[in-house]
Amino acid sequence: MQVPKFREFITETDVGRRDKPMTVAIVTIADSKDPKENTTADLIQKACKKKDIKCVIVNTKSTIITQKDEDKNTLTVYNYDGKNGEHTFTGRDTVCIVRGGALEDEAGLSIISAFQNSQAFMMNTRAAMLTCDNKLTTALLFEKYGIPTPRTAYVSNENNIKTALDMIGGKFPIILKTLTGTQGVGVIKIESYEGLVATLQAMWKLEAEVLIQEYMPSDFDVRTFCVDNKIFASTKRSHSSYDFRSNTHRGAEAEPYILSKEEKELVLKASRASKAYMVGVDHIIYKGKPYLLEINGSPGSGADYEGYQHKDYYSDSEPAGRIDGEKMMSNVIDWVQDRAHWDRQSLVECGWLETIDLDEVGKVRCKFDTGNGSKACALHADEIISDGKIVKWKYDGKTFTKPRHGKSEVFRSNATDEPSEIRPTILMDITFNGFTYKDVEVGLDQRPRSGSDLLVNRDLMRLMNLSVNPNRTFVLSRRLRPIDKKGKPDKVGFDKK
Numbered sequence: 001m002q003v004p005k006f007r008e009f010i011t012e013t014d015v016g017r018r019d020k021p022m023t024v025a026i027v028t029i030a031d032s033k034d035p036k037e038n039t040t041a042d043l044i045q046k047a048c049k050k051k052d053i054k055c056v057i058v059n060t061k062s063t064i065i066t067q068k069d070e071d072k073n074t075l076t077v078y079n080y081d082g083k084n085g086e087h088t089f090t091g092r093d094t095v096c097i098v099r100g101g102a103l104e105d106e107a108g109l110s111i112i113s114a115f116q117n118s119q120a121f122m123m124n125t126r127a128a129m130l131t132c133d134n135k136l137t138t139a140l141l142f143e144k145y146g147i148p149t150p151r152t153a154y155v156s157n158e159n160n161i162k163t164a165l166d167m168i169g170g171k172f173p174i175i176l177k178t179l180t181g182t183q184g185v186g187v188i189k190i191e192s193y194e195g196l197v198a199t200l201q202a203m204w205k206l207e208a209e210v211l212i213q214e215y216m217p218s219d220f221d222v223r224t225f226c227v228d229n230k231i232f233a234s235t236k237r238s239h240s241s242y243d244f245r246s247n248t249h250r251g252a253e254a255e256p257y258i259l260s261k262e263e264k265e266l267v268l269k270a271s272r273a274s275k276a277y278m279v280g281v282d283h284i285i286y287k288g289k290p291y292l293l294e295i296n297g298s299p300g301s302g303a304d305y306e307g308y309q310h311k312d313y314y315s316d317s318e319p320a321g322r323i324d325g326e327k328m329m330s331n332v333i334d335w336v337q338d339r340a341h342w343d344r345q346s347l348v349e350c351g352w353l354e355t356i357d358l359d360e361v362g363k364v365r366c367k368f369d370t371g372n373g374s375k376a377c378a379l380h381a382d383e384i385i386s387d388g389k390i391v392k393w394k395y396d397g398k399t400f401t402k403p404r405h406g407k408s409e410v411f412r413s414n415a416t417d418e419p420s421e422i423r424p425t426i427l428m429d430i431t432f433n434g435f436t437y438k439d440v441e442v443g444l445d446q447r448p449r450s451g452s453d454l455l456v457n458r459d460l461m462r463l464m465n466l467s468v469n470p471n472r473t474f475v476l477s478r479r480l481r482p483i484d485k486k487g488k489p490d491k492v493g494f495d496k497k
C-alpha cells in the first residue's frame with residue numbers, strides 16, 4: 001500500500017531533520033495570578049531570542065486552534081489577543097513548554113493534548129503535568145519508588161480523621177495541604193486536634209480536597225531544577241522568621257546551594273519517577289537526612305542558583321558556580337536545541353512482529369529489533385547473485401536488482417575487531433502504518449532466520465516513533481507468514497494469538 005500523499009511530506013520532514021529550525025511554543029495563561037509564571041515564560045523567550053530560535057506564547061485564555069492536520073502533524077493556532085497572531089507549528093520541529101496555568105481549565109488541557117498529538121516534543125506531557133500537580137499522586141509515587149518523604153495521609157471525611165492522624169504518627173503540630181496548590185498557598189501548620197477538625201470542616205465546605213502530613217521543621221527547603229533527568233541548578237530557600245513555608249512567594253530568601261551526593265541521588269530518583277522532562281524537585285533536610293516534599297512540573301525561575309555542568313554521560317552533574325534564572329533557562333534551551341536530547345512520546349504501539357511494504361518486493365514480515373543498533377535494517381536474501389555497482393539478489397524465488405549503496409558490517413564476537421560478516425546494502429522505500437520512509441538503508445542477509453524476513457533496526461523505529469509491545473504481534477498490520485526457507489520452519493507460528 002503506497003500512500004502518495006504522505007510520501008513527499010515524510011521525506012521532507014524526517015530525513016535530515018536535525019538541521020531544520022526548531023520552534024518553541026510556551027503554553028501558558030497570560031492572566032496568571034502568579035507574576036513569576038510570566039517571568040519564566042519571559043526568560044524562555046529572552047533565551048530563544050538570543051539564540052535566534054522562534055518562540056511563540058500560546059495563551060490558553062485567548063487562543064483557538066484553527067486547524068489541525070493530523071496527517072502532516074501540523075497545528076495552527078490563533079491568538080486573538082493580537083499577540084503573535086496566527087502561527088502554524090510543525091509538530092516534529094516544535095518544543096512545547098507547558099506552564100502550570102494551562103492545567104486550570106479544559107481548554108488549556110485540550111491545547112496541551114493538541115500539541116502532544118501533533119508529535120511535538122513535550123516539556124512536559126499532559127500526564128506528567130497532572131501527576132506533578134497533585135500532591136496525593138506524588139506522595140503515592142514517592143512511596144512506590146521508596147523515596148523518603150514526610151508520612152502522608154488523605155482525609156476525606158470526619159470518620160477517618162483519627163485513622164489518618166495515626167498514620168502520620170499522631171503528634172502535633174502537623175501540616176495540612178490542599179491536593180493542588182502552589183507557592184505555599186493551601187499549606188497550613190496545625191497545632192491541635194480541635195484546630196485540625198475545625199480547619200478540615202472549613203476546607204471541605206469550600207470543596208477543597210486535603211491531605212495531612214507529618215511536620216518536619218526545617219529552616220529551609222531546596223529546589224532543584226532537573227531537565228532530562230539531569231541536574232541543572234539548585235537553590236536553597238530559607239523561610240522568614242514569621243512563616244514556616246520556604247516559598248520565595250512567602251518572603252523566603254533564595255541562595256545557591258550545592259547538593260550532596262545523597263541529595264543528588266534522591267532528587268534524580270524523584271525526577272525519573274515523575275516522568276516529567278523539566279521538573280522542580282523540592283526537598284528538606286530533617287535530622288540530617290533529605291526528605292522529598294514535592295515535584296513541580298511548572299517550576300519558576302526567579303532565584304539565584306548553583307548551576308551544574310554535565311561532563312559526560314556517566315558522571316554526575318558537578319557544581320559550576322552561581323547563575324541567575326535567565327542563565328538557567330538559557331542552559332535549558334541549549335540542552336533541548338540538540339534533538340538527540342528530545343524525548344518524544346511515541347504515540348503508536350506496535351507488535352514485535354508486523355507486516356510492512358518494501359518497495360518492489362511487496363509485503364514482508366518484519367521483526368522490530370530493539371536491540372539492533374546497526375546502521376542498516378537487514379532483509380533476508382535467498383542468494384546474492386552478483387555484487388558490484390549493481391546488486392542482484394533472490395528473495396522468495398524472485399530476482400531483484402538495485403544500485404549498491406554501501407556495506408553493513410556485522411560483529412558477532414568481541415574477541416576480534418574483524419567483522420564476522422559484510423553485507424551489501426541498498427536503499428529501499430518502506431511503508432508502514434500509512435507512512436512511507438524513503439531511502440532506508442537495508443543490508444542483504446543470507447543467514448536464513450525462521451520467524452521474520454526483515455529486521456528493523458532502532459534507527460528506523462525512532463523515525464517511525466513507535467514503541468514495541470513484547471506481548472503482541474501484528475497490531476498495526478495484517479498477519480503474514482514468513483517466506484519459506486529451507487529447513488527453517490516458522491517457529492513463532494503466524495497465528496498464535
Ligand SMILES: Nc1ncnc2c1ncn2[C@@H]1O[C@H](COP(=O)(O)OP(=O)(O)O)[C@@H](O)[C@H]1O
Nearest residue numbers: 150175181182183184185214215216221245246
Ligand atoms: N511536612 C512538612 N514539614 C515541614 N515543612 C513543610 C512540610 N511540607 C511543606 N512544608 C513547608 O511549606 C512549603 C510549601 O510546601 P509544598 O509542599 O512545597 O507546597 P507548595 O506547592 O505550595 O510549594 C515548603 O517549601 C516547606 O517549607
Ligand SMILES: [Mg+2]
Nearest residue numbers: 183184282294
Ligand atoms: Mg513547594
